[in-house]
Amino acid sequence: MFEQIIYASKGKQIVMFLDYDGTLSPIVEDPDRAFMSKKMRKTVRKLAKCFPTAIVSGRCRDKVYKFVKLAELYYAGSHGMDIKGPEKRSKSNKDSESVLFQPASEFLPMIDEVYKHLVEATKSTPGAKVENNKFCLSVHFRCVEEKKWSELAQQVRSVLKEYPKLRLTQGRKVLEIRPTIKWDKGKALEFLLESLGFADCTDVFPVYIGDDRTDEDAFKILRDRGQGFGILVSKFPKDTSASYSLQEPDEVSSKLIQLAFLFCCYNFLLFC
Numbered sequence: 001m002f003e004q005i006i007y008a009s010k011g012k013q014i015v016m017f018l019d020y021d022g023t024l025s026p027i028v029e030d031p032d033r034a035f036m037s038k039k040m041r042k043t044v045r046k047l048a049k050c051f052p053t054a055i056v057s058g059r060c061r062d063k064v065y066k067f068v069k070l071a072e073l074y075y076a077g078s079h080g081m082d083i084k085g086p087e088k089r090s091k092s093n094k095d096s097e098s099v100l101f102q103p104a105s106e107f108l109p110m111i112d113e114v115y116k117h118l119v120e121a122t123k124s125t126p127g128a129k130v131e132n133n134k135f136c137l138s139v140h141f142r143c144v145e146e147k148k149w150s151e152l153a154q155q156v157r158s159v160l161k162e163y164p165k166l167r168l169t170q171g172r173k174v175l176e177i178r179p180t181i182k183w184d185k186g187k188a189l190e191f192l193l194e195s196l197g198f199a200d201c202t203d204v205f206p207v208y209i210g211d212d213r214t215d216e217d218a219f220k221i222l223r224d225r226g227q228g229f230g231i232l233v234s235k236f237p238k239d240t241s242a243s244y245s246l247q248e249p250d251e252v253s254s255k256l257i258q259l260a261f262l263f264c265c266y267n268f269l270l271f272c
Contacts, residue, residue, distance in 0.1 A: 001244050001255065005229060006262045009205035014263070015196065015228075016047055017189055017218065019210030020057040020064050023233050026249055027172060029143050031131060036067050043253045046260045048072050054192050056080060056185050058176060058214055060133040078104070078135035079178060079214055080188025085195070101191055104135045107165070107179040111137060114163055114177065121155045128152055137177040171212045185210070186217035202227075209233060209252060216241055 005014070018024055024044065025034045036044075047053055054074035057064045061077025061084060068075075076083045083101040115132045118139060122128040127143030141152055156175050160166055169176045189208060190199075198204035206228035208218045219230030219241035230242035233252060246252050 001231075003262065005205070005207060005259060008229075012203045012205040013198065014051040015193065015198065015204060015206045016051050016053040017056050017192070017206060017208040017210075018044070018053065019185075019212065019215050019233075020055055020059060020067065022172065022211035022249070023209055023252055024055070024249060025067065027142075031129065031138075031140055034067065037253075040249065040253050041069065043256050043260075044068070044073070045070055047256050050260050050263045052196055056188055056208075056210070056215075056218065058133060058136065058138065058171070058212075059131075063133075074192055076185070076188040076192065078133050079176075079183075080185045080191070081135040081179070081181075081183055083188060083191060100195055102135070103183050104179045104181055107135065107181075110163065110165065111135060111177075111179075114159060114166065117159045118156065118177075121159050122152060125152045125155065135179070138171075139175040139177070140173065141175070142173040169213070171214060176214070184217040185214055186221035189218045189221055204228075207231065209246070 021027060021034050024040055025036045028034050044053065048070065054076060055064055055068055056076040058079045059077055061075050061082040064077050065075055072086050074085055081102065081104045085100050115130060115137055118130045118137065122130060122139060125144055125148055127141065129140040131138040131140065139156055141149055144152055153175065156168065160168055160177065165180050166177050167180050189206065193199060193204065193206060204227065206222055208215065208222060209231040210218065211233035222228045222230050223241050229244060232238065232240045232242035232245045233248065234245060235247050246255060
């Protein structure tokens, strides 16, 4: 697979886009303990030395950054609704963050309000966990008894019926609440490519790796552009717009190491 990426991207700039949960870290029962392994962090650090690299997640951007702990990356949290470039050093030698884009800022008060209502509405369901991802919300039901799933979904819908500007979607044992704006991980990918100067370029090769339904928006963008590859992380066959698949985060790590190695070998031979 990654030999094909190196071959197909000759003369082009590879740009890497990586989901977090289920891609860089395993899916775990407690979303607050979805820690990235030291090996994976080392791998992503090596990757970022070769190519511009972005983490695109449904999580709050700040939380993803605390998990990843790599300042040289781009971060797109809240399904791409909170985008920030790599940290830069100012003349005073202090870190300075530059937020690139937050298209759903007007929804912040509503999101906070709905979060409180959801916590209250779901507290009677053992195992349910409501997560505030700043510009969106997640209701995790991985630890909820299966017979309670429908009841939990109804509790969530009963809250959202008062908020027509929010929409409900479902991921891997999680209900996602997002603003009804036309923005998703695919739009975030396009925005980041534009920010990097590759808006209408033919010499760019984006690679997006993700495991969830929300990543399909990015896979579709790559397929529509006819550029790069989408790679689905899944142990089971799924309908997808991705070009390739990997089974789990450990395989993602080994393949990313292979990609960085092949890239270094190719450039070594190119300039020998």
